[in-house]
Amino acid sequence: MGTTLFSSCSFLAQISSVENGISRVKAVACSTGSDSVDGVMKRRSVLVSGASLISSAVLGFPADGLAVVKQGLLAGRVPGLSEPDEQGWRTYRRPDDKSGGHGVGWSPIIPYLFSVPQEWDEVPVSIADLGGTEIDLRFASPKKGRLFVIVAPVLRFADNLGDDATIEKIGPPEKVINAFGPEVIGENVEGKVLSMNVEEHSGRTYYRYELEPPHVLITATAAGNRLYLFSVTGNGLQWKRHYTDLKKIADSFRVV
Template sequence: MGTILYSSCSFSWRYHQQIVPSNNLLAHSALENGISRAKVAACSGESGLVVEEVEKGSGFMNRRSVLVSGTSLISSAILGSAREGLAVVKQGLLAGRIPGLSEPDEQGWRTYRRPDEKSGGHGVGWSPIIPYAFSVPQDWEEVPVSIADLGGTEIDLRFASSKEGRIFVIVAPVLRFADGLGENAKIELIGPPEKVIDAFGPEVIGENVEGKVISMNVAEHSGRTYYQYELEPPHALITATAAGNRLYLFNVTASGLQWKRHYSDLKRISDSFRVV
């Protein structure tokens, strides 16, 4: 006879190239054929689990560590079947990032629209985030956002392509930068393009933008004004606008080689940003 105790800790494993949160297992089985066995499954990043077994018998102790697949351990030890495992994965996707990408068009580009159901940015006294949209080539994918990132909790979204570059979207309260803008702020009321990039550029690149802005443009779409900037170095395209009581900063950045090879795609991505 034995007893099983379960505890949990957090680890990540990959399913269809997305990080999906799941649970780990700590199991203790007492007194089996005169031998006390303890198995501990500890988190081991994204690569799987390390299972450590300690056997105590007549005056000896043996420790074994085995690297096993996180998928198989979850399916057999916790979930009991592959079908239940897939159900938990689907729940994880729904509970975390909600996909917002369309199918590719005839040119292989997809449109991301921030889902209405996506959580975040609903602080006390602030209206819900107005959805935004942009287009990317089909090899770009959404990646997890960390509160330790540059921009902290105000980074609402990240995208990346190993071939072309990176994207992130900052959504910040306008009251951090200007008073009396009301509940329907306009970028023009915050200031002209020069003032806005001086104030918000460091939010994006992490340093003063003086001497780095090589172009500034003003565009209007559906009655909303967008300020567009190109910085170098670092290689960055920034689009700024305001909606509701928030400022939106859309940043497309790349390495020197990516910038040289894929500038036209990066510029098209930057120009496609809209608050909808």
């Protein structure tokens, strides 16, 4: 297979090789297996039907390593969008003081970033949403698609990861998508995964997936004591017309 170029966050990273269907970026190790999820990962008793998500392109983020402050008492929707840049894209950064229904006694949620075109807006998260209180944020564009962010305590999946979890400790790419893909699409992901990529940005590893049907792009990573799932989706027509933007949104997701 010929060399493929991957573009994200205003840089070009060369995929060094493709092995077992998984592209490797920056020589980040990636192993797969067909065995069932066990050990580190605990099987969930209920598969949560997923809503669709859309994230935005990286056009320049604040430097990694920003300090995390204690969560305040601001609940619900808190503005976090920048002004549009020259191309009409805005960067969303989760406000430090935004609270969330993620359990009493948990550490503050480490902020995350992504970018969206100007017509994308935050939409309310309802308690009726599939995924419950672990859906931290939703965005949508009536014409282009939808996105949401799930932030879940890693203790729900493993009891030995501490407060400095990494996605590698939770599992390799194939195991992670088999375990958590149903969180997003509401059904088994077998036969639906078109691609799996492993990337490293500022020392943090991200697993990226493309699935169909339904059309969805998923990014998974871990930070602190939480797992982050970022998903971007659209219907068939939106996927056909706006795939480039949807992919750019999905590739922009970062945890600072």
